[in-house]
Amino acid sequence: MSISTDEVPSEREKRFQLPTLLQRRTGPMTRELVLHPGEHGLGMTHDSMSADTTTTATCGYCATGCGLRLHLKDGEAVGLTPETNYPVNLGMACPKGWEALRVLDSAERATQPLLRDSGGELTPITWDDALTSFCEGMKSVQAKHGAESVAFLSTGQIACEEMAFLGALARFGMGIRHCDGNTRQCMATAVTAYKESFGFDAPPYTYDDFEQSDCMVFIGANPCIGHPIMWERVLRNPNNPEIIVIDPRRTETAAAATQHLQLQPKNDLPLLYAIANELIRRDYVDHDFVQNHTHGFESLRDHVSTFELESVCQNAGLSVDAVSQAIESIGRGNAVSLWWTMGVNQSYQGTRTAQAIINIALLTGNIGRPGTGANSITGQCNAMGSRLWSNTTNLFGHHSFESDADRAKVAEALDIPVERIPTTTSWKYNRIIEGIRNGEIKGLWVVATNPAHSWIDQGDVRELFDQLDFLVVQDMYQTTETCAHADLILPSAGWGEKEGTFINSERRYGLLKKVRHAPGQALADFQIFRGIAHRWGLGDMFAEWTSPEAAFRIMQRASRNQPSDITGIDGYEQIDRCGGIQWPWSQEQADGGFEPEQQRRLFADGHFFHDDQRARLIVDDIDLMPEPADEDFPIVLLTGRGTVSQWHTQTRTRQSPLLRSLYPNQPYIEMNPRDGDALGIDHGDLVRVQSRRGEAEATACLTHSVQSGQAFMPMHYDCTNRLTLSHFDPHSGQPSYKDCAVRIVPVLSSDHV
Template structure:
């Protein structure tokens, strides 16, 4: 299938791009000075389209850059600039649909607060415009000075799930192999670390097994801590297209939009999901609704699982969880009797202090019922950011490049050989997790921090504490497309970056599909693609020879392919960007052997159809654990449990981009609000629309009361998108994934 009805921009780029794009075209690397050509026209070097290629009107399809659904958007280009877009009808992900964020993807590029020039904080504490040479010289001298005084590991980076795989690969390799940093992590730690850890331990690899067609093939869908109607509306559209009149079971404390459409809403008390899933498992086993043949052939740990859940009977779990035992039995029997049951989760599970074990409880249910590897089945994590999976594979943070292991001499030698670098430049241990880097700042172990395309001064848990810690740093660098983010405003140096539509590369969506990002606009002012900034940093740092072959994103993609060979995520069979464009993206794995056997990749492919998993014995692990108490339960002083999550379909994360669109702003409340149950509101004398104080042990905020029965008594909910939410949240983490538990803290609410 060819997505482009006209000559694609990828084809145009491939024909016009010099295949030997050498570093001197960008930098006079030996002297560390930017060339006049780059300074005068920074948006057109090394990435994407030349002006000549865009004179004619044309259209092209690229993957959306918001969430990990990975929709295809048809971009309409005139005189070198994208002037509009429409959802692509033939793209296998969205089939002609788009959410409001996708429709407004171009609009947010024109915001007045774009970062257009490097900014450096002067002696008076003000950020002032400087040229790129000054910015890169300052970057290099300040960070090298910190390393010289305090050691290489005194400088760290915090990366993202928002930039293409090739840029993540470049950053991770540059920081860890070129600049000597040991510690670096991504904001994917805040959204997907739990799912990653669960999959690694259970399957032997970070391997979401499903394809979007499973939404339409299931006759029973279970959503735990997930509200795809709001968070991932295109996926929810797939559910609505399901022809099987499926049972939809939702486990959620709130009566969300998804729960309203469910056939069974299990409205549990918060943080009882693990116990309920164990109770469902117990009832499945007790009722003999399990696949004994599959269990024996493809899993280990069944006897331990059965023994562990024996005490979690529906009668024992139901009352404590705020539901009836019959609700648990009904849900279990619905799953066990289904022809094809699928279990889905997002942040309600991942962002929990026992999220890893909760995710694995769903994996256990899928495995013991044989609901894996077949159409409509699976234990399926829905990814958040557009390229969180790219971060998981290629960012060189929790895994060595290409999902290798830092601790493995064989893996280090293989990666060194592929990259053509000295194996001794590769660290022999995984660096610190995000929370440990933050504690490193507190303990004066981290003195310099490089933040790329993320906004932790808004998004990190216990935000007030984190902002104080940022002030302790000797040097904070923020690289972002907007100069107005909460983190950028605290920086010593701001490096202006191009955004989606202003550079090229690949994203990996929730169903493991590599989709193509295309450059259809010039970045404003002197902003550069992150890829070009990394090339420039490499030159100024003096390690340009290490990255001599990293000349443009597709060259890095070829290196990624080499590193993937023989791995579960093998992509050696992809015939470059051109084939990604023609096929509407390609799911991993797609190896040379796959390509030789079948020239065109099937659009819907799921993992583990043969029952073979990624552990050495090819069997999946059934993993259980003890229930742990809530770290900060409500009490007399703070009687309300505060939850957070996605608010409306028009908001996304910290609103760094969505707030720039007039259309999107009209679709959500401008002022932060808290959802309160009518009885609780009555007890404190609050009416809908009143201003209320929400106070935790860490801070106090003032928001609008939204009185609604969609939350239960003694519970409240504030959307995560407003910067006030993390003034309240409690700093605690899943012990296995080190992911923050954002969705539970005790608060008091009163009328302001």
């Protein structure tokens, strides 16, 4: 679903009516739902504007990074429309973007600090008392259990400058060793794959590649729902591209594709190895590129030679002819791009699957040119910022804690003693959770994330949170599932109520602007960190961190000579003027005296970030699904994004009546009609979904979009992760949300009284 400002109605519509949903043909491949400006309740058409002025800011939902035109009256945003000149979205926005302001006006907002009293009730306190409670509580835990007994869990939802401040404050100031972000749940696999294959976490593409390809392969990705503006860019492609989707479900994207390889779950890695084998066998290899710019071809060739097409197709439930057609499309394409997202990342073998995708791009020379690339589509609005600046499992600016040179460089950039920087990295997210179980972690600081909803095997993590001595939650809403376990809640400002930068999927820094006052006593996360630094006794150490833009200057110093160098950016004003700036943009590049080009991709020169400048071709053995279906639990449960109008744990999207009207408010589960018949379940029946960890009730949706023996539940509902299994990719530590064994039984009316 997308909305274009090109479709302004001829007569002014009522501004607060529910949306009219229209279907229109957008091309030979698909239909889409379209909302017109003026029908959405909050945005304004240009002829109705009486605001003083407008400004453009980056949307704060997904990592597409759309530009939104904010209409101001007396300095406050009163409405918004998509920015027509922004190079990302070109005048389009999904429903979440249109409602970005509305969700700020909610009775669920955290508007004052809350402390749990001796009776177990959360009671209002002043900020002075809140900062004292935070520092005394965390220091007490450290005094009793050791400095490393406190951890934090961060996010891809706050600005780069806030992530940088949090990581530096906690790790270099407070002595917190173990910290991670919720980007571990979405992007860790892509990070690990890129680092090992390219030598740096370096998504190579730019969005213009959606419009330049003649063959596009989507693996475990459903951009029509997950990233609708990216899908709009696909629909603008003038090359009549082949669109190949590899996915167990017949998703909206698969339905629009020219080829759909509807494989059995977790057969993607052997399938990709078989495709690589056939590309080699049929001589679709770019031999010059492989010889001059890669390492490991012989090992890859020997490894994939055992993956014969016929046997792999039999195991995957695919026809040889269908896969052969896809291989020919890839091999014969002049500009082939391969795209993946959570269907690959959230897997126990996700890193190697991502690298199998990268291998295909490298083998065929489809990288560094327009319309090519092995391209990870990021999830959260600032997941890339978290990857570079959060100071969790990578040192500030994507350096290494283990490198003496990197530690010295970061210490100089931050003007702190090098002894303050740890020499070892942090535990990953799942190890921090295990640390709570083992009594190693007794204090936890959760910032702008909701793990009591989103973490795998949800019932387990909720019990563990109650074992902590001190749990602090810093969030813009006080009603999240994680806040229910908190000892202290710190109210924070949201998107539109503070400043900073986000980095989108194509490496573009975009501006977050303050166009609203946060409600009550809520503060920007940056200001909360400043308050904690002073109350902790670290004011002198962080004296330079006076504002987000001052922090950006520190980040620039630390980025020098990195692949992600941003020393050439001349501050926030240039980012704003240019419609965002992709990294790298170094001082050396800027010395040419011209503005950065809007669409820049990496590796055009064939040079990668390993010391020998060659990319690595990486292969590995296949792992079996940890919990396959069996007699007791005969259905494989898949989870993922539900609709365009839902987002993550629905903390924000449920605040919008309009968004709630566009998706089912109650949990549902998609089942194949044959399974429904076998189980005595009709469409619309209430069912109980049971796994070895918990159970959930949902409405049965009988559909051929899922295959027999499989089911699908959206991740957004708070019951879904009661079912999921705690198993993880061994390289990235990312949870495997996409597969576990369940049984589904009808709920009789008497059972539900």
